[in-house]
Amino acid sequence: MNILNIDLYSILIAYIGIALILAKIMGSLFEKYRLPAVLGEILTGVFLGSSFISIFSPSLSWFYKDPEFHYPLEHIGHIGILLLLFISGLETDVRTLKKTGKVATISTVMGVITPFILGYIAGILMGYSNQTSMVLGALLTATSIGVTARTMMDLGVLSSDVGTASLSASVMDDFLGIIAIILAIGASSIISLAIVGVNMLLLIVLELMVGMLVIKYIMRAMEKIKTTKAILGMSFGLMLLFAAFSQMTVQAAIEGAFFAGIIIGTTAESKIINDDVKAIAYGFFIPMFFVYIGSLINLQVFTNMKAIILAVVIVIIAIVGKVIGRAVGAKMGGFNWKQSLQMGIGSIPRMEVALVSIMIAIKGGAVKGELADIFLAATMIFVTVTTLITPPLLKWSFKDEIQQNGG
Numbered sequence: 056m057n058i059l060n061i062d063l064y065s066i067l068i069a070y071i072g073i074a075l076i077l078a079k080i081m082g083s084l085f086e087k088y089r090l091p092a093v094l095g096e097i098l099t100g101v102f103l104g105s106s107f108i109s110i111f112s113p114s115l116s117w118f119y120k121d122p123e124f125h126y127p128l129e130h131i132g133h134i135g136i137l138l139l140l141f142i143s144g145l146e147t148d149v150r151t152l153k154k155t156g157k158v159a160t161i162s163t164v165m166g167v168i169t170p171f172i173l174g175y176i177a178g179i180l181m182g183y184s185n186q187t188s189m190v191l192g193a194l195l196t197a198t199s200i201g202v203t204a205r206t207m208m209d210l211g212v213l214s215s216d217v218g219t220a221s222l223s224a225s226v227m228d229d230f231l232g233i234i235a236i237i238l239a240i241g242a243s244s245i246i247s248l249a250i251v252g253v254n255m256l257l258l259i260v261l262e263l264m265v266g267m268l269v270i271k272y273i274m275r276a277m278e279k280i281k282t283t284k285a286i287l288g289m290s291f292g293l294m295l296l297f298a299a300f301s302q303m304t305v306q307a308a309i310e311g312a313f314f315a316g317i318i319i320g321t322t323a324e325s326k327i328i329n330d331d332v333k334a335i336a337y338g339f340f341i342p343m344f345f346v347y348i349g350s351l352i353n354l355q356v357f358t359n360m361k362a363i364i365l366a367v368v369i370v371i372i373a374i375v376g377k378v379i380g381r382a383v384g385a386k387m388g389g390f391n392w393k394q395s396l397q398m399g400i401g402s403i404p405r406m407e408v409a410l411v412s413i414m415i416a417i418k419g420g421a422v423k424g425e426l427a428d429i430f431l432a433a434t435m436i437f438v439t440v441t442t443l444i445t446p447p448l449l450k451w452s453f454k455d456e457i458q459q460n461g462g
Contacts, residue, residue: 066118067127071343074103078342093205094446096342100349107354128347135344136201137312138336141294143204143213143222144316145325145332151219158216158388158398159223162381166224166402167231169380170195173372181368187426189239190416194409194434195373197232199442200225200309201344202404206446211460212453217394221401222313224381228402229307236412239421254304262297262311266318274324287328290319352439353432362432369437374444377402397452404445405438 081095101107105119118124171192178188203221207213213222273293277286294315301311319325356362378399385395413434417427450457 063118063121063123067124070103070124071128071131074099074346075339075342077103078346082342090447090450092209093202093345094443096345097349097442100346101352101354102349103346104350104352106352110354128343128350131340132344132347133308135336135340135342135347136309137294137298138332138340139201139204139344140309140313141316142332142336143200143208144313144318145320145329146208146214147219147222147317147320148214149317149321151214151216155216155220155223158385158390159220159227161388162220162384162395162398163224163227163231165384165387166198166377166381166399167196167228167235169383170372170376171235173376174369177368177372181365186239186421190236190413190421190430191369193232193235193239193416194412194430194437195369195376195405196228196235197405197409197412198225198228198377198402199404199409199438200229200313201348202442202445203401203449205341205345206449207401207453210450210453210457212456215456217390217397217401220385220390221398224398224402226310226313229310232409232412236416239416258301258304258310262300262314263318266297266314267321270318271322274319274322278324284331286324287331290324290328290332293319348442351435353435356432356435359429359432361429362436365429365433366436366440369433370440373405373437373441374403393452397449400445400448400452403448404442409434409438 078096078099081099082092083095085095086092105116108116174192174195175188178191179185183191200222203225204213207218207221212218274286274290277289280286280289294312297311297315298308299311301314302308319328378396380399381402382392382395382399385398386392390398413422413431416422417431422430
């Protein structure tokens with residue numbers, strides 16, 4: 056109930072204003088104590104989320120349930136993650152990408168197989184069915200590329216061999232994570248898997264291969280359009296088209312934004328837009344993405360004992376499985392043990408694909424009833440913990456590189 060009789064639009068724009076100011080203040084405080092700013096932005100979202108506010112006054116959180124309030128924040132957040140991946144692509148050296156391709160591929164495969172198998176075994180030992188155990192394993196496979204990319208960017212190590220390989224591996228993680236959950240759902244998995252495979256091939260061919268061939272001509276043509284920030288606006292347009300195609304083919308818009316950044320980053324014109332892209336992204340959209348992520352955290356899930364027990368198990372497996380799997384894979388690919396550990400730590404956070412995967416599993420009937428509630432609550436705990444612990448762990452693992460860079 057709207058006890059103050061204030062229109063929803065006023066509340067929305069005031070909320071965004073408060074969120075931005077607090078996110079920057081919290082980010083600054085965390086950086087003051089040598090912690091990544093992203094943690095402050097996520098916690099800002101927690102404090103401004105309906106779950107936290109409802110603790111003090113449920114009547115003040117009425118507007119969270121209104122789609123006209125929730126959806127604009129969600130879409131602003133989605134644009135934020137697209138811009139984050141776009142910037143990551145712009146700053147990715149294609150030569151380094153090729154050099155670390157072997158490491159990224161091997162570490163991805165090992166980093167997916169290891170937690171999947173451990174999750175499946177844990178599910179069987181906990182008494183779950185074969186299908187439910189496969190869902191549990193699938194939930195642990197994909198990495199949250201947004202948290203890792205933002206943290207590495209803040210630390211100044213995104214363009215390093217480890218940073219580039221981590222981004223590549225995380226993109227591949229998403230693809231394999233989608234395949235894993237499709238396999239776990241059941242009978243139609245072979246057909247669905249074939250469709251995903253065709254769509255992935257279509258995405259790679261059209262966006263990466265064709266994009267590399269024609270992008271330089273498109274960017275040159277943009278220079279002929281004489282209006283304010285024409286190249287910037289049209290580059291954003293290309294990014295969104297790439298993201299839309301990626302969403303339509305493999306349900307992963309962030310991969311399209313990343314590919315757009317890589318391709319546009321190979322052109323001379325990318326230097327013209329780089330600072331402007333960062334100003335818009337870091338000034339508004341990216342902080343709002345992490346605030347939105349924080350606002351999704353439901354504090355009540357921490358009171359469900361069955362969910363907590365399951366969450367403890369999968370958090371341990373998620374961390375150990377990913378770190379060991381990806382680190383061993385990186386070592387097999389040619390990295391030293393320190394770089395391999397950094398790769399492993401960078402794969403810890405889960406967010407977008409894990410949440411999407413559990414919803415697909417529930418809608419597909421792979422987990423039902425009370426079990427679905429427990430799995431959903433445990434997944435929320437699992438993504439919350441892995442998201443919050445990764446930035447400080449990454450900073451610890453890169454402490455020597457940060458000192459060398461004067462940080």
